[in-house]
Amino acid sequence: MKQVVNIDELRDKIDSIDHQLLKLLNERMELVKTIGHIKKTTNASIYRPEREKAIIDRLTSDSKGMLDKGAIEAIFLEIFAVSRNIELPEKVAYLGPEGSFTHQAAEARFGAMGEYISLKTIQSVFEAVNTERVRFGIIPIENNQQGMVSDTINVLCEYDINIVAEVPMPIQFSFASKNENIKTIKKVYSKDIAFKQCGKFVDEYFDKSVELIPVESTSKASKLASAEENSAAICSHIAAKMYHLPILFQNIEDSPDNYTRFLIISKNFNNVSSGNDKTTILVKLSNDNEPGSLASFLQSFHENSINLTKIESYPAKEGKGFKYWFLVEFEGHKDDEKVKVIMQDPNITVKWLGSYPKFC
Numbered sequence: 195m196k197q198v199v200n201i202d203e204l205r206d207k208i209d210s211i212d213h214q215l216l217k218l219l220n221e222r223m224e225l226v227k228t229i230g231h232i233k234k235t236t237n238a239s240i241y242r243p244e245r246e247k248a249i250i251d252r253l254t255s256d257s258k259g260m261l262d263k264g265a266i267e268a269i270f271l272e273i274f275a276v277s278r279n280i281e282l283p284e285k286v287a288y289l290g291p292e293g294s295f296t297h298q299a300a301e302a303r304f305g306a307m308g309e310y311i312s313l314k315t316i317q318s319v320f321e322a323v324n325t326e327r328v329r330f331g332i333i334p335i336e337n338n339q340q341g342m343v344s345d346t347i348n349v350l351c352e353y354d355i356n357i358v359a360e361v362p363m364p365i366q367f368s369f370a371s372k373n374e375n376i377k378t379i380k381k382v383y384s385k386d387i388a389f390k391q392c393g394k395f396v397d398e399y400f401d402k403s404v405e406l407i408p409v410e411s412t413s414k415a416s417k418l419a420s421a422e423e424n425s426a427a428i429c430s431h432i433a434a435k436m437y438h439l440p441i442l443f444q445n446i447e448d449s450p451d452n453y454t455r456f457l458i459i460s461k462n463f464n465n466v467s468s469g470n471d472k473t474t475i476l477v478k479l480s481n482d483n484e485p486g487s488l489a490s491f492l493q494s495f496h497e498n499s500i501n502l503t504k505i506e507s508y509p510a511k512e513g514k515g516f517k518y519w520f521l522v523e524f525e526g527h528k529d530d531e532k533v534k535v536i537m538q539d540p541n542i543t544v545k546w547l548g549s550y551p552k553f554c
């Protein structure tokens with residue numbers, strides 16, 4: 195005979211599971227607290243991205259239920275964030291304003307309980323980390339549709355900081371307005387790059403009579419649209435929520451594969467190898483007047499079976515000439531023997547920026 199399932203009975207079971215979860219989480223936090231004490235006495239780093247990644251990977255391969263990697267990541271990254279907060283609350287500066295995609299990326303890694311500081315420019319995030327006013331900073335480095343964030347590249351070589359981790363995040367835009375009828379909208383606020391990334395939506399819904407107004411951030415766009423009749427914003431869902439702006443359309447970006455990669459930076463930070471890492475270095479060729487000097491540097495990646503994932507050149511800003519630094523990223527950790535071979539190449543000057551668990 196088919197058993198009738200009663201919601202109250204199911205809820206009783208859920209309550210009992212939640213009780214057990216809480217008990218186990220409290221037990222976990224006791225252990226975490228002890229680790230925190232040990233770390234404080236040895237001056238060791240509280241944040242250990244490679245350990246967090248190892249836990250998520252292990253749980254993902256052990257998971258027998260319906261939770262996939264994304265769900266396990268969402269739950270456990272929040273648990274780790276609470277753990278770190280118990281061990282030692284650490285300040286995180288991000289490229290603001292509040293509600294920006296960088297803020298969203300910061301919360302994804304440092305959790306809802308983190309102590310966040312919104313700063314106006316990428317340079318001021320680097321400055322806050324460099325002077326150790328904050329322990330971590332988070333900034334965007336590249337978008338997979340629009341390319342590199344030049345402000346980040348420009349300051350990466352100016353400061354003595356390290357890359358601690360990378361955070362890939364889907365960039366999804368919402369169209370938000372207090373006017374339910376889209377035909378009454380006369381102005382749309384957003385950031386220039388967001389207009390570009392939502393070009394198809396804009397072309398489809400608006401003719402030339404609608405003013406597209408670029409502003410500094412999508413949060414500001416949402417703030418302006420919340421205060422003005424017949425206006426709308428293209429912004430993140432967090433920004434729309436912050437200014438109580440109803441979302442009329444979600445995911446209006448041209449490409450569903452629109453991702454931005456953010457970097458977490460810190461001062462004097464050295465990750466141990468996770469077994470699946472990425473390294474970022476800045477390289478200057480000492481013999482860059484000689485034909486083949488760049489080719490021979492790149493050849494050593496092939497010879498050492500190292501997967502080179504990025505090479506970008508940018509001006510060294512030395513005198514009147516045209517000299518370049520290269521931002522080079524590849525798979526591996528700086529302590530790997532074959533990576534040491536690359537970094538000890540006598541024909542290059544290297545600045546190591548960081549080796550960190552590969553997330554994208």
Ligand SMILES: O=C(O)C(=O)C[C@]1(C(=O)O)C=C[C@@H](O)C=C1
Nearest residue numbers: 229240241242243245246274277
């Ligand atoms: O294993 C550690 O080093 C811890 O501090 C514990 C813990 C965790 O919650 O599991 C917390 C923070 C670290 O980033 C990694 C792991």
